[in-house]
Amino acid sequence: MSFGFSYIGLIWLVMLLVPNFIWTRNKPDEYEKYVVNENKVLLTLERVGEFIVTPVALIFSDFNFKGFHFWSVVLLISFLCMVLYEIFWIRYFRSQKTMKDFYKGILGIPVAGATLPVIAFFLLGIYGGNILMLIGSIILGIGHIGIHRAHRKEVYGPKKKRNLIFRILLGILKTICILVLVAIFGSFTFFIAWRNINQLSHFIRYKNGINEQIYVKLNDQEEYVSIIGESTDNPVIISLHGGPGSPTGFIDYCWQDYLTDEYTIISWDERGCGRSYFRNDDIDPDNETLTFDAQLSDLDALVDYACDRFNKDQVIILGHSYGTMLGSRYVLAHPEKVSAYIGVGQCVNEKDYYGETYSYEDALKIAKERGDDTSKMEEAYAKFSSDMSVVNLMNLRILVSPYHPQTVTKDVSTLAALSSPIAGVDDVRWYMIQIEASMGGDRYGKLVEKPLGSYMMNFNVLDTQEVYQVPVLFLSGSCDWICPVGLVEEYADSITAPVVEVRLIDGCGHSPQGQLPEEFSNEIKDFLNMFK
Known part of the structure; x- marks a missing residue:
């Protein structure tokens, strides 16, 4: 409100x-x-x-x-x-x-x-x-x-009284209509009330801190950021969403609220997606300016903005999934601007979707050991290998996922989205583009996958022996098979850093922040408190 x-x-x-x-x-x-x-x-x-x-x-x-x-x-x-x-x-x-x-x-x-x-x-x-x-x-x-x-x-x-049968049928029809309307409008009322309660709660909680949703000029575009925290004196975390092109800033309060007593958190809709896309669709409707390097440059501009605004020398970079590609490359290039790096569901080897192959091969092995019919899974993998579209990827994951069950089945993300205190029309508009892609639509592919796909499909840092100059935490769900834990552990063993830790949240998948948000945030606090 x-x-x-x-x-x-x-x-x-x-x-x-x-x-x-x-x-x-x-x-x-x-x-x-x-x-x-x-x-x-x-x-x-x-x-x-x-x-x-x-x-x-x-x-x-x-x-x-x-x-x-x-x-x-x-x-x-x-x-x-x-x-x-x-x-x-x-x-x-x-x-x-x-x-x-x-x-x-x-x-x-x-x-x-x-x-x-x-x-x-x-x-x-x-x-x-x-x-x-x-x-x-x-x-x-x-x-x-x-x-x-x-x-x-x-x-x-x-x-005037009508025929009894007619009155019964009319009564049934009216009852059904009333129940449907009550269900529809009751749901709207419930979630709007929940959203307003969250808005009021944030207003009270952050009245002496910061609670902003603004557009910031990053290089040649105005891009959307959400900033929350109980005190602007606290260290700053910049949160990078996954995808690519899957902004979650309107949902992330579900875990960020557990951190904002000690940190100011900036969530950013990266160039070419979400609110940032719609803010600039009049000048760049086809995402012609979208490249990985452009997003990396935008991130540098955002870090400078955060440091200038909050009088900081450094920020903490936190990336999730695709955001770990941006985050890790940025930390390696600009260690003087970063105090710590946290990779959630760290991307390690995405060359030709290697993580999916890694997951598929493990699931195939389990299926054969059980004596299951693997023909559909093998057919889906072959189809995906020849056409790495979103639809084929989703179909493959549907067949692979039963062999990698998550013991933590709850996920607060959907309810967090429906009751979000900051969700806007453009968040929903972009989400519909993503949904369209899962149903075979090509707009998302043209806007996001085409300009970023080449970089992603060649991303492999497994054998690079990279040297970080800041503390590094890799935080994953123990059941993450999208960015498999095995690859993350191999990468952690291969890098050099002042501190390197791999922490697993038991039973969670690729997005532990949406499954066990409090436990997820406590792991971050515990790690960062080591360096205060």
């Missing part, structure tokens, strides 16, 4: 209130006699709902137009409800202004004068992700619609 003036809320309120002011001089002649019969509980709920909805519509900028995207449909439907509401009033003012005129439905919507604005403001609450508006609209709806349904029943009298 973001405080600020909402011009959309003002427009909706004007559309609501102006007809009502006109109506006060054009009431049906018999209206007052129905008022005395109004249910006092419903009347109280109506007043409480009005008390909540009116100021909330004005003081939260979440409701303002955010550009055209899929959520715009919700705002459009809300607006159409208000337009129908105006049509309802125009029709009434041009009628004989009787009670029956006042309670005529419109497009099959009963008591439209009460129902339409409630729906409109409820949808506005969904669009803005604001639980106060949702709660206010629900309370208003119960009271306002309840009162006018009672009036309408008095005006028109009881409905």
Whole structure:
């Protein structure tokens, strides 16, 4: 929730209130006699709902137009409800202004004068992700619609009874529709409430520190970063996501919140993906500027930004999966700017997806020892070897993964995404591009895999005998077969550094930070505390 003036809320309120002011001089002649019969509980709920909805519509900028995207449909439907509401009033003012005129439905919507604005403001609450508006609209709806349904029943009298079978079928249909709507909108309300609670929690927790989501000029582009921490005096960790092109900044609070008492953490949507892509898609829609070296240069600019802003000489680099390629290359090139390196799911040998081959060969061995039919797995590997597409990769992993089970099966990432205090439209838009790729779409491949694929497919540091000038922690799930633990341990044995440790989080896979976030963060704290 973001405080600020909402011009959309003002427009909706004007559309609501102006007809009502006109109506006060054009009431049906018999209206007052129905008022005395109004249910006092419903009347109280109506007043409480009005008390909540009116100021909330004005003081939260979440409701303002955010550009055209899929959520715009919700705002459009809300607006159409208000337009129908105006049509309802125009029709009434041009009628004989009787009670029956006042309670005529419109497009099959009963008591439209009460129902339409409630729906409109409820949808506005969904669009803005604001639980106060949702709660206010629900309370208003119960009271306002309840009162006018009672009036309408008095005006028109009881409905004529229809055939029993017809009534049963109609009742079943209505029940199903109500349950579906309650499930859908109840889910929206639940996760919006959870998101708002997380927003409030972060606001309180970081009020004396930092909690920002901003765009920073890194070389020739403005790129997105999220920065959180309880004190800006703390050491700075720059977190590099995996993929390539799989930003997780809107999810990573689920583990970063366990570190922010001692560290300021910067999450970055790397060049060419996520919010950084959409920020620059008008000048670079095809990611023509995206290369590994460009991302490495951006990282250097980000490190300089962090050091300048927080008055630091060095930062801690933490990479996950593909982020370990960026992170490890940067640490080796700029040791003077880095105090420690943490590789989570460290990439070691990705030449022609060697890690997948390593995992496949181990799974194939286990399958043959068990006497299982391996024909489908071998066929999937052959297909992947000839066409290393995302779809073929996912199909191979589906067949290999049963032979590498994770004993830790929980993962908080999905719930963290749904209740994220900072998730935005562009996060979802980019995620849909990734989902499209898993279904055979080619946009992700053109935007990310094509420009970065050549570097990735030739990345092999296993036999390089690299020398790090900073402490190094390799932190993996013990059941990680995407960046296999065996390769990580071989790499750790081959490098030179002041301190090199390999720590495994038992039972976890490639993303232990999403499976056991507290344990993951404690391992990082324990390692870094050695050098304080």
